[in-house]
Amino acid sequence: MRAINKAFFFRIAQLVLASVVGSICAACSNGSGGKGELSIKSQQYFVQGEKLYITHCSNCHQQDGTGLGLLFPPVNKSDFMDNNFDKVVCLMKNGIEGELYVNGKQFNKKMPGIPSLTDLEITEISTYIYNKWGNRRDSITLQEVSTILRVCQPAN
Numbered sequence: 668m669r670a671i672n673k674a675f676f677f678r679i680a681q682l683v684l685a686s687v688v689g690s691i692c693a694a695c696s697n698g699s700g701g702k703g704e705l706s707i708k709s710q711q712y713f714v715q716g717e718k719l720y721i722t723h724c725s726n727c728h729q730q731d732g733t734g735l736g737l738l739f740p741p742v743n744k745s746d747f748m749d750n751n752f753d754k755v756v757c758l759m760k761n762g763i764e765g766e767l768y769v770n771g772k773q774f775n776k777k778m779p780g781i782p783s784l785t786d787l788e789i790t791e792i793s794t795y796i797y798n799k800w801g802n803r804r805d806s807i808t809l810q811e812v813s814t815i816l817r818v819c820q821p822a823n
């Protein structure tokens with residue numbers, strides 16, 4: 668009888684544990700594109716960055732970041748973003764023109780900069796676009812973004 672109780676107890680403990688672990692993992696993969704893996708600070712940037720992205724960037728790059736044909740390049744998985752973090756930070760503020768390649772496709776259309784964006788806002792947007800979709804870059808700091816912004820080349 669005691670042996671049965673013990674087995675029963677362990678079975679219940681197992682079920683409780685499984686459901687706790689299950690709900691934690693559900694939070695990890697809540698469709699936010701890995702947001703659950705970010706530090707608390709980065710998660711705050713991410714949330715603000717999403718709003719700013721929708722206001723300032725989604726007209727051209729689209730809400731899902733896939734861009735528009737050969738007019739607007741994708742920010743949802745972009746090898747240009749992987750290889751040019753400094754340029755990406757700068758182009759939000761100063762714009763960019765001339766040909767550039769994203770995932771093997773050529774783009775050549777002027778992107779206007781948004782000079783009114785603050786260093787913090789650019790940190791937030793960077794955190795969002797670098798963690799929402801195919802790219803991955805955790806812990807983008809305000810300090811590193813400010814340092815980059817201080818030495819941007821004009822319009823490129």
Ligand code: HEC
Pocket residue numbers: 720723724725726727728738739740741742745746747748755758759763764765766767769774775776777778779781792796
């Ligand atoms: C008016 C349309 C427009 C807006 C608004 C805009 N972009 Fe762009 N963006 C472009 C175009 C066009 C290019 C390609 C520039 C070129 O060909 O030299 C580009 C290029 C880029 C690139 C580099 C290429 C790539 O896709 O990896 C990034 C990153 C980017 N934009 C991010 C942003 C972010 C973030 C915002 C908002 C702060 C933004 N853009 C707002 C049109 C726009």
